[in-house]
Amino acid sequence: MKFLSDKALERLRTGADEPDLLGTRYRLLERVARGGMGVVYAAEDQKLERRVALKVLDVPGTDGDLANRLIREARVLARLEHPGIVPVHDVGTLADGRVFYTMKFVEGQRLDKFIATVESLHDRLRLFSRVCDAAAFAHARGVLHRDLKPANIMVGPFGEVLVMDWGLAKILHGEVAESAAPADHEVTIYEKPKKPNDGNSDTTSSVITGHGTVMGTPGYMSPEQARGEIEALDARSDIFSLGALLRFILTQRTPSGLNPHLDRSLEAICAKACAEQPGSRYSTVQEFGLDISRYLDGQAVGALRESILDKFGRFYRRYRFFILLILAYLVMRVLLVLFLKR
Amino acid sequence: MSEDRVPEGGERFPPTRWSVIDAARSGDQAERARAMDTLCAAYWKPVYKYVRLRWNRPLDDAQDLTQGFFVQLIERGLLDKYQPAKSRLRTFLRVCVDSYVMNEDKAAKRLKRGGSFSHVALDFAGAEEELGGAVMDPAAIPSPESLEEFFEKEWVRGLFELAVEDLKKYCDTGERERTFRLFEEYDLSGDETISYDKLAAEYGIPATDVTNALAWARREFRRIALERLREICSTEEEFLREARAVFGWEAK
Numbered sequence: 001m002k003f004l005s006d007k008a009l010e011r012l013r014t015g016a017d018e019p020d021l022l023g024t025r026y027r028l029l030e031r032v033a034r035g036g037m038g039v040v041y042a043a044e045d046q047k048l049e050r051r052v053a054l055k056v057l058d059v060p061g062t063d064g065d066l067a068n069r070l071i072r073e074a075r076v077l078a079r080l081e082h083p084g085i086v087p088v089h090d091v092g093t094l095a096d097g098r099v100f101y102t103m104k105f106v107e108g109q110r111l112d113k114f115i116a117t118v119e120s121l122h123d124r125l126r127l128f129s130r131v132c133d134a135a136a137f138a139h140a141r142g143v144l145h146r147d148l149k150p151a152n153i154m155v156g157p158f159g160e161v162l163v164m165d166w167g168l169a170k171i172l173h174g175e176v177a178e179s180a181a182p183a184d185h186e187v188t189i190y191e192k193p194k195k196p197n198d199g200n201s202d203t204t205s206s207v208i209t210g211h212g213t214v215m216g217t218p219g220y221m222s223p224e225q226a227r228g229e230i231e232a233l234d235a236r237s238d239i240f241s242l243g244a245l246l247r248f249i250l251t252q253r254t255p256s257g258l259n260p261h262l263d264r265s266l267e268a269i270c271a272k273a274c275a276e277q278p279g280s281r282y283s284t285v286q287e288f289g290l291d292i293s294r295y296l297d298g299q300a301v302g303a304l305r306e307s308i309l310d311k312f313g314r315f316y317r318r319y320r321f322f323i324l325l326i327l328a329y330l331v332m333r334v335l336l337v338l339f340l341k342r
Numbered sequence: 343m344s345e346d347r348v349p350e351g352g353e354r355f356p357p358t359r360w361s362v363i364d365a366a367r368s369g370d371q372a373e374r375a376r377a378m379d380t381l382c383a384a385y386w387k388p389v390y391k392y393v394r395l396r397w398n399r400p401l402d403d404a405q406d407l408t409q410g411f412f413v414q415l416i417e418r419g420l421l422d423k424y425q426p427a428k429s430r431l432r433t434f435l436r437v438c439v440d441s442y443v444m445n446e447d448k449a450a451k452r453l454k455r456g457g458s459f460s461h462v463a464l465d466f467a468g469a470e471e472e473l474g475g476a477v478m479d480p481a482a483i484p485s486p487e488s489l490e491e492f493f494e495k496e497w498v499r500g501l502f503e504l505a506v507e508d509l510k511k512y513c514d515t516g517e518r519e520r521t522f523r524l525f526e527e528y529d530l531s532g533d534e535t536i537s538y539d540k541l542a543a544e545y546g547i548p549a550t551d552v553t554n555a556l557a558w559a560r561r562e563f564r565r566i567a568l569e570r571l572r573e574i575c576s577t578e579e580e581f582l583r584e585a586r587a588v589f590g591w592e593a594k
Contacts, residue, residue: 002503002506002507002526002530003468003471003472003503004499004502004503004506004530005532006532007532007534008529008530008531008532009495009498009499009502011528011529011530011532012502012529012530012560012563013589013590015529015556015560015563016560016563016564016567016589017589017590018560020557020560020561022554022557022558022561058582058585058586058589059568059581059582059585065578066582095561096561096564096565097565
């Protein structure tokens with residue numbers, strides 16, 4: 001038997017790892033990232049002469065849990081045509097037996113990296129609103145994401161916001177549900193839920209079962225999801241994740257090195273979205289997004305019962321320019337009167 | 343568009359053969375012998391090298407202990423205690439080797455083993471050559487912390503060697519000797535100066551033929567290695583976990 005040197009072992013590993021694109025329209029360019037189920041490569045679609053992202057499973061076979069999940073993910077994406085959701089182009093099996101799908105190649109930065117470049121609170125909130133738009137659209141199509149977190153949001157070079165990685169999506173209704181159902185019973189809880197991410201702890205990795213099935217990310221998954229109550233999950237589970245995401249976005253340092261301060265309204269919005277009981281959260285993403293819009297417009301948010309002082313503070317923030325203008329005018333008048341009396 | 347490729351790719355992989363663990367636990371002598379052969383083929387070399395290095399046993403002793411270990415593994419039903427959910431098979435086997443070597447009552451028990459249970463030829467001389475002077479050089483002996491890593495690496499090497507051997511046979515029967523030679527020169531020689539163009543010139547064929555031949559050989563190698571691996575795993579979960587370890591997917 002031929003002895004294999006360490007170099008030969010490494011070469012065999014590398015060679016065996018590369019997807020065999022023989023017979024497809026794609027040409028391999030480079031490895032981009034590794035996920036829970038497989039690897040994402042940049043590839044060239046030789047027919048259309050464009051760059052695509054090719055996601056391929058580690059192991060061959062079209063009938064295993066992972067293969068089902070990857071195919072399902074592609075089908076979920078196919079039914080979610082929205083500017084905030086990455087479009088899928090193709091799904092199939094490579095010559096080496098591994099299931100793959102191709103999608104739009106998104107150039108840009110992950111939100112967890114990008115957020116540090118956004119200075120203004122309002123810009124951060126507007127960015128978050130676009131994530132809400134995509135989630136609301138998916139919910140309207142009966143799809144829960146179940147793994148919303150900064151690492152799964154991409155921000156493109158023109159400011160476009162895309163929600164990625166729908167491998168853990170749950171179909172609430174519709175034809176994809178049938179193929180999705182068996183895999184959901186495999187979900188296993190490995191960790192207890194933690195407090196919503198404050199942006200400092202290292203809880204960004206998705207928890208996976210031994211099957212390699214992503215089931216959520218501690219700090220971002222709702223308590224009911226972490227308990228494995230799969231059947232009970234609804235839009236409010238994603239709302240919990242969005243609340244944790246909002247807290248992350250708002251608490252990350254700005255480019256000028258400041259630690260943003262959450263005012264009472266934003267604190268109340270995050271707390272309501274991340275309430276322990278689903279019934280205490282926003283009932284829909286639209287309702288959540290509406291509170292964000294109200295905040296941006298300087299209106300009272302539904303999550304906070306305001307005191308007189310809060311109302312005055314908000315009134316002041318909203319009409320600060322006019323208030324200061326009137327005050328300046330009054331001061332000038334008083335000074336003028338005093339001057340004329342002398 | 344790609345829908346038509348789905349069944350084609352799927353058919354390349356034969357039905358799963360579960361599993362050597364079940365066979366080793368079977369009451370059927372023939373089944374147990376098959377399990378012994380499979381386990382022996384996959385693990386004898388790492389076990390032998392491990393005994394040589396970890397226990398610093400002389401050549402003859404290490405050979406006897408290696409053979410004796412596999413006989414005991416089957417005859418004493420050691421695999422009954424193995425729980426895939428709790429540990430990896432190779433970790434379990436390594437721990438068993440440790441306790442076997444510690445408990446072994448030297449020559450008397452080893453003599454009782456008699457003839458080899460396994461039909462697998464154990465090329466101890468070859469394994470010894472691979473070890474080189476490691477046993478003699480204290481600096482080359484792995485530290486206790488890295489022994490697990492050493493055992494795993496040797497296990498992967500053993501698995502890949504078996505897969506290469508299978509691939510060679512497959513190529514010989516399918517009249518693809520040239521493909522195997524290209525694969526051997528490019529992927530197995532460890533020569534980093536070799537290129538597709540050099541091979542094309544050497545064999546007088548277009549570079550695209552080299553590309554296609556190597557793609558085919560890697561695909562088949564991967565398939566065979568995974569089949570071999572599947573045989574020595576007892577559950578799908580364990581198989582996926584081990585596949586990730588073997589191909590280094592965890593680390594990347």
